[in-house]
Amino acid sequence: MVKKIPFIEQSEHSECGLACTTMVLNYYDDQVTLSHLRDVYGVPKGGNTLTNLYQILLDRGIETKAIRVLEMDILEEQTTPTICFWEERHYVVLEKLTEKEATILDPSTGRKKIKREEFLASFSNIALILEDVDVTISQRKKAENATWSVLKGILKSKKARVGFFIALTLLIQVVTIIIPRITQMIIDGAAVAAGNGLQIGLTIVVLFVAYYFLQVARGLVLIVLENLFDLTLMKQFMQKIIRLPLRFFINRSTGDLIFRANLSVIIQQIMSQRMLTIFVDFLFVFIYLILMINMSVQLTLIAIFGALLMGLISVVNSRRVQSITNKELIAQSKVQRILVELFEGMETIKSSGSENEFYTKWRNEFKNQISLRAEKSRFSTWVRTIQTSIQFILPITLIYIGLMQVVNGQVTLGELISFNALAGAFITPIVTVFDSYTEVLLLRSYFGKLNEILDAKDNSRLTTADEKIEQIDEITAKDISFKYSHFEEEILSGISFNIAAGEKVAIVGKSGSGKSTLLKLLAGLYDVSTGEIRFNDVDISKIDDVSLKNCVSIVNQKPTIFNSSLYENIVLNQNDIAPDRVEQAIFDSKVDEIIMNLPLGLETQISEGGMNLSGGQMQRISIARALVKETSLLLMDEPTSSLDNISENFIMNRLKTYEFTCVIVAHRLNTIRHFDRILVMDQGRIVEEGTHEALLAQKGYYYSIYVEPQGTS
Numbered sequence: 001m002v003k004k005i006p007f008i009e010q011s012e013h014s015e016c017g018l019a020c021t022t023m024v025l026n027y028y029d030d031q032v033t034l035s036h037l038r039d040v041y042g043v044p045k046g047g048n049t050l051t052n053l054y055q056i057l058l059d060r061g062i063e064t065k066a067i068r069v070l071e072m073d074i075l076e077e078q079t080t081p082t083i084c085f086w087e088e089r090h091y092v093v094l095e096k097l098t099e100k101e102a103t104i105l106d107p108s109t110g111r112k113k114i115k116r117e118e119f120l121a122s123f124s125n126i127a128l129i130l131e132d133v134d135v136t137i138s139q140r141k142k143a144e145n146a147t148w149s150v151l152k153g154i155l156k157s158k159k160a161r162v163g164f165f166i167a168l169t170l171l172i173q174v175v176t177i178i179i180p181r182i183t184q185m186i187i188d189g190a191a192v193a194a195g196n197g198l199q200i201g202l203t204i205v206v207l208f209v210a211y212y213f214l215q216v217a218r219g220l221v222l223i224v225l226e227n228l229f230d231l232t233l234m235k236q237f238m239q240k241i242i243r244l245p246l247r248f249f250i251n252r253s254t255g256d257l258i259f260r261a262n263l264s265v266i267i268q269q270i271m272s273q274r275m276l277t278i279f280v281d282f283l284f285v286f287i288y289l290i291l292m293i294n295m296s297v298q299l300t301l302i303a304i305f306g307a308l309l310m311g312l313i314s315v316v317n318s319r320r321v322q323s324i325t326n327k328e329l330i331a332q333s334k335v336q337r338i339l340v341e342l343f344e345g346m347e348t349i350k351s352s353g354s355e356n357e358f359y360t361k362w363r364n365e366f367k368n369q370i371s372l373r374a375e376k377s378r379f380s381t382w383v384r385t386i387q388t389s390i391q392f393i394l395p396i397t398l399i400y401i402g403l404m405q406v407v408n409g410q411v412t413l414g415e416l417i418s419f420n421a422l423a424g425a426f427i428t429p430i431v432t433v434f435d436s437y438t439e440v441l442l443l444r445s446y447f448g449k450l451n452e453i454l455d456a457k458d459n460s461r462l463t464t465a466d467e468k469i470e471q472i473d474e475i476t477a478k479d480i481s482f483k484y485s486h487f488e489e490e491i492l493s494g495i496s497f498n499i500a501a502g503e504k505v506a507i508v509g510k511s512g513s514g515k516s517t518l519l520k521l522l523a524g525l526y527d528v529s530t531g532e533i534r535f536n537d538v539d540i541s542k543i544d545d546v547s548l549k550n551c552v553s554i555v556n557q558k559p560t561i562f563n564s565s566l567y568e569n570i571v572l573n574q575n576d577i578a579p580d581r582v583e584q585a586i587f588d589s590k591v592d593e594i595i596m597n598l599p600l601g602l603e604t605q606i607s608e609g610g611m612n613l614s615g616g617q618m619q620r621i622s623i624a625r626a627l628v629k630e631t632s633l634l635l636m637d638e639p640t641s642s643l644d645n646i647s648e649n650f651i652m653n654r655l656k657t658y659e660f661t662c663v664i665v666a667h668r669l670n671t672i673r674h675f676d677r678i679l680v681m682d683q684g685r686i687v688e689e690g691t692h693e694a695l696l697a698q699k700g701y702y703y704s705i706y707v708e709p710q711g712t713s
Helices: 016-027 033-039 050-059 118-122 146-157 159-188 190-195 197-243 254-295 298-344 346-351 357-406 413-454 515-524 546-549 568-572 578-590 592-596 613-627 643-657 693-698 701-706
Strands: 062-068 084-088 090-097 101-106 110-115 123-133 476-481 492-500 504-509 531-535 553-556 633-637 660-667 678-680 685-688
Touching: 016 033, 016 050, 016 084, 016 090, 050 062, 050 084, 050 123, 050 146, 101 118, 101 504, 101 515, 101 546, 101 693, 110 118, 110 298, 118 123, 118 613, 146 476, 159 254, 159 413, 254 413, 298 346, 298 357, 346 357, 346 546, 357 413, 413 476, 413 678, 476 515, 492 515, 504 515, 515 660, 546 553, 546 568, 553 613, 568 578, 568 613, 578 592, 578 613, 578 643, 592 613, 613 633, 613 643, 678 701, 685 693, 685 701, 693 701
Parallel strands: 504 660, 504 678, 553 633, 633 660
Antiparallel strands: 062 123, 084 090, 084 123, 090 101, 101 110, 476 492, 476 531, 678 685
């Protein structure tokens, strides 16, 4: 295989198959992104099957065939990418298989060469081989990198500051050029220089002052640009994160997202400290070259040879460093992921006695990260030391050969000293330019990580919806269905109902029947696959996101409590809320009982994740948070599962006094009895509907799940 397969890293734990498919498509110049395939096809729970990958490739014009491999000859003969089933649970792309080794691209760890024996041990003997390719021209159009677009926008919007920075750099280089010339004049005209000591001294002082203030000015401008890069890129990242739909976060690790966010700092440092000076450095290479040729062609050729040799070494180093850095980034992401899991799940880890297991898991991944860093440093040490040694020995070589030319009268001693200074100034930007090549390769890796987020599809209501509503008077669901991905079975199917303004409706059913998913569809957190949900006869997909959220409050099954005061946890973004409404919400949710036992009352600081609260207390705070908001639709998912019967009855009775429409998912009969109507769900469908008494009288599905298991006495 002559052409190299582009590597694509998986971002979710179950999308290795989708990442492998993207690699194959990119190999054939179909510049589709992993994000786009994820938006179109989704990622089924547990990942894609080989049949799914076959269908995706076929949709994009590539015909494949799944085979059971009994003899390795068929894989050795392949000249195109082959998707292999790996360790009975994973997918990799096989680039090349020989008698001794295999080159694979693992979406979770990167490109690597392994011994044939290791390949045979991990290969599950099932592969997807390519048969025919028909990728259309339209698919070959490559979308612009979103991260690079942001950075270009910064440079374009701040042209004056960037130009000022470049101008200061030019002036510094001009001052640097003057020094060798003055040195030559002093040495060659020693007698004249001795008689003009004051003038030369003043010249040196002026050059010192000019150089000092130019460097300070450039440094201050650089600080401004660095802050601008960092702020703008991070702002774009955070704005994108909060605009993404909930579905984007389902299979993603918090640690990995934090790691990607932190990459913006590294990108800013490379862009501001290295990229902005490349143009100036490259320009002055030619200026130094002209000055050197005017002094000595022979010495210039030696300097050019040394500079090119150092540049070649830098390129060799860059390629290897980028390869290792790609693996190091994956390793760092895994370490970050484990740390977040450890800190967020500390109570479970300690209560289950899993401390050592998590420590071992962290240690192994961290050792891998350190090992990759050490490998990169070792390689750079061996290779870059050659470059440093050439830079060290080159001035001596130039002086030795130059002295011969001085003896022969070809150059003066002053010109030799001046040439040596110019040669040093010539080599430095050459090395900088070639080193910048390393930075460019690293930027590609970093951009890839950030771009996966910045290129993701926004919540559609933020970009296309423009209908506005002030309150929700009627809810209509028309034959709605929902599934998380293209290849999964429907979680909800054929759901239809109407809910009038002010009605209190409960949704019940066994676990896994789709109740919580239906609630998230009503909240606009997910979009229906087919059918439509209408509020006031307006399709929910057409309603502006801000307008929708102003009308809807939701109490989640597992409420999130933030590391802030109790008051801030209750009001959240309701900054202009009336004090009496806060008091009413606190009373109706029985948060007042919590306040009585807190030293600072509402100003008491709550631990992150509510670690210093019980489950019932967190549920009460979550209910208070929803009641504070002047909403016309309240959605509640098992809101009282951790409360005692007395507290639950009190809160349910208080909810009846509110005029808003309320839809609640519940299991406990004590909760259900309070509601006007009950929707009974089973396997993603509504199978019964009516009041508590009417459903019991039917002795159907509702009766079987809520009365028979408890006895009918």
